[in-house]
Amino acid sequence: MKKYQWVIASIVFVTLAQLLLRLAMQGNSTLFSFIWLTSGAVEIYYLLLGLISYVLSLFSWVQALRHLSLSHAYPLLSISYILVWASSFLLPSEQQLLSWQAVLGLGFIVSGVCLIVSVRSK
Known part of the structure; x- marks a missing residue:
C-alpha cells in the first residue's frame, strides 16, 4: 500500500487543482488581464492555489514513478476524472442533473482501471 500513497496524493492534488481553477474562472471572461490580476479578487487566490496543487501533483507523480512502473501507475490517474466529476457538484455553478x-x-472508467490493475498485479 505504501507504494500507492504517491499515486493517491497525485490524484488528490490534481483533483483539487481542477476544482480551484474552475473556481478561479467563474465569472471571469478576461483571463490574466492586468485589472483582474491586480484587483485582489478572491479568484486570484483560487488560481494560485490551483497552480500550487498542480505542482504538488507533479511532485507526487514523480515520486510515484520511483516506486511503480508507468504502465501500472498511469491507469490509476483515471480515478481523478471520477473525483473531479463528483466533486464538481459541490461548486455553485456546476449544479447539474445526474x-x-x-x-x-x-462505470466504464472504473471497470477499465480495475481490469488494467488486476492484469498488472498477476
Whole structure:
C-alpha cells in the first residue's frame, strides 16, 4: 500500500487543482488581464492555489514513478476524472442533473482501471 500513497496524493492534488481553477474562472471572461490580476479578487487566490496543487501533483507523480512502473501507475490517474466529476457538484455553478450516460461512462472508467490493475498485479 505504501507504494500507492504517491499515486493517491497525485490524484488528490490534481483533483483539487481542477476544482480551484474552475473556481478561479467563474465569472471571469478576461483571463490574466492586468485589472483582474491586480484587483485582489478572491479568484486570484483560487488560481494560485490551483497552480500550487498542480505542482504538488507533479511532485507526487514523480515520486510515484520511483516506486511503480508507468504502465501500472498511469491507469490509476483515471480515478481523478471520477473525483473531479463528483466533486464538481459541490461548486455553485456546476449544479447539474445526474444522467445515466455520465454514470455509465464512470462505470466504464472504473471497470477499465480495475481490469488494467488486476492484469498488472498477476
